[in-house]
Amino acid sequence: xxxxxxxxxxxxxxxxxxxxxxxxxxxxxxxxxxxxxxxxxxxxxxxxxxxxxxxxxxxxxxxxxxxxxxxxxxxxxxxxxxxxxxxxxxxxxxxxxxxxxxxxxxxxxxxxxxxxxxxxxxxxxxxxxxxxxxxxxxxxxxxxxxxxxxxxxxxxxxxxxxxxxxxxxxxxxxxxxxxxxxxxxxxxxxxxxxxxxxxxxxxxxxxxxxxxxxxxxxxxxxxxxxxxxx
Amino acid sequence: xxxxxxxxxxxxxxxxxxxxxxxxxxxxxxxxxxxxxxxxxxxxxxxxxxxxxxxxxxxxxxxxxxxxxxxxxxxxxxxxxxxxxx
Numbered sequence: 001x002x003x004x005x006x007x008x009x010x011x012x013x014x015x016x017x018x019x020x021x022x023x024x025x026x027x028x029x030x031x032x033x034x035x036x037x038x039x040x041x042x043x044x045x046x047x048x049x050x051x052x053x054x055x056x057x058x059x060x061x062x063x064x065x066x067x068x069x070x071x072x073x074x075x076x077x078x079x080x081x082x083x084x085x086x087x088x089x090x091x092x093x094x095x096x097x098x099x100x101x102x103x104x105x106x107x108x109x110x111x112x113x114x115x116x117x118x119x120x121x122x123x124x125x126x127x128x129x130x131x132x133x134x135x136x137x138x139x140x141x142x143x144x145x146x147x148x149x150x151x152x153x154x155x156x157x158x159x160x161x162x163x164x165x166x167x168x169x170x171x172x173x174x175x176x177x178x179x180x181x182x183x184x185x186x187x188x189x190x191x192x193x194x195x196x197x198x199x200x201x202x203x204x205x206x207x208x209x210x211x212x213x214x215x216x217x218x219x220x221x222x223x224x225x226x227x228x229x230x
Numbered sequence: 231x232x233x234x235x236x237x238x239x240x241x242x243x244x245x246x247x248x249x250x251x252x253x254x255x256x257x258x259x260x261x262x263x264x265x266x267x268x269x270x271x272x273x274x275x276x277x278x279x280x281x282x283x284x285x286x287x288x289x290x291x292x293x294x295x296x297x298x299x300x301x302x303x304x305x306x307x308x309x310x311x312x313x314x315x316x
Contacts, residue, residue, distance in 0.1 A: 090252070096244040096293045112244045112293045151244065153256060155296055172254075179256040179294070 001133060001167075001193040010167040013192050013213070014184045017169030019083050027076055034072075091183050093151035097142065101154070101161030101174035101196070104203035108142050114227055122206045136193045138210045143222050146186045146213040154180045162197035165211055171197055186213035235283045245293040256294060261314070263291035264303060268316045 002010060012018040098109040102119075110116040123137040144150050154163045156174035164171035165184075172182040186192070194209040214222070251259040267287035274281045291300070306312040 090247050092247060093244050098296050100296055100298070109297055111297065112242075112289075115292075115297065117297055153294060153296075157298060177257070179260055179296070181254055181256045 165194035
C-alpha cells in the first residue's frame with residue numbers, strides 16, 4: 001500500500017508490475033540524465049565570458065546530436081513495446097472473478113463452480129481496529145490464490161467506476177452494460193490495496209479495493225466457508 | 231461425443247480463451263454463450279436428444295456473466311421480452 005512521503009511506485013506484487021516498475025526506472029533515468037545535461041549546458045552558456053561570433057555551421061556535431069537522440073528513443077521504445085505486448089499475451093486463467101462497481105461499494109462474484117457473491121464495503125474510520133489503514137480497509141476482501149493467473153471481469157451496476165490495484169499493476173474501468181477483462185498473477189501472498197479510480201458521486205473516495213493473495217488451500221477453505229455462510 | 235463433453239466438463243476450471251473475443255471487451259462473449267446455451271437447449275429438446283452438450287455453454291456463461299445480468303435475462307425470457315433470438 002502507499003505510505004507517507006512515498007516518491008515511487010508501491011512494491012510490485014505481480015510480474016507485469018515488476019516489468020512496469022523497471023521500465024519506469026529506465027525511462028526516468030534517461031530523462032534525468034538528459035535534463036541534467038541540458039541544465040548544465042544552459043548554466044555554462046549563461047555564465048561564460050567567452051564569445052565567438054564566427055561559428056556558422058558544423059556537420060559533425062549536427063550528425064551526432066541527430067543520431068544520438070534517435071538511438072536513445074529506440075532504447076526507450078524497445079522495452080516499452082516489449083511490455084506492451086507482454087501485457088496483451090493470451091493468458092489461460094485458472095479463475096474468473098467479476099468485480100461489480102456500485103455506488104458506493106464493490107461486489108465480487110466467484111461463479112466458476114458455485115454462485116459465490118458478496119459485497120465489499122469500506123470500514124468506517126471510527127470502526128477501525130488498531131493497525132488498520134484509514135479509508136483503505138474493507139469488511140470483505142477479494143481473496144485469490146497466489147501464483148495463479150486470475151481473470152477479473154469488471155463492470156458496474158449504476159455509474160462509471162474503475163477497479164484499480166497499483167501493486168498488481170491493474171486498473172480497469174467499470175462501465176455499466178460492458179464487461180471489461182483484465183488479468184493478473186499475484187507473485188507472493190499478501191494484502192494489496194487500491195481505490196476506485198473514476199469519479200462516481202459523493203463517496204467515490206470511500207469505496208476501496210482489497211485483494212488478499214493466499215495459498216490455494218486457504219483459498220479453497222475460504223470459499224467453502226463463504227458458501228456455507230451465504 | 232458425449233464422453234468428450236463429460237470429460238471437458240469435469241476438467242472445467244474457468245471459461246477458456248475464446249479466439250472470437252480476443253480483446254478487452256468480453257460483453258459479447260457472455261451474451262453469445264448465454265444465447266448458445268438456450269438455443270442448444272431448445273434445439274436438442276425439440277429433437278428429443280440428451281441436452282448434456284449444452285452444459286458447456288452454461289458453465290461458460292455462468293463464469294463470465296454478472297449474476298444480475300443472468301437474472302435480468304432469465305426474467306425477460308419468462309416475460310417474453312428477451313431481446314435475443316432463441
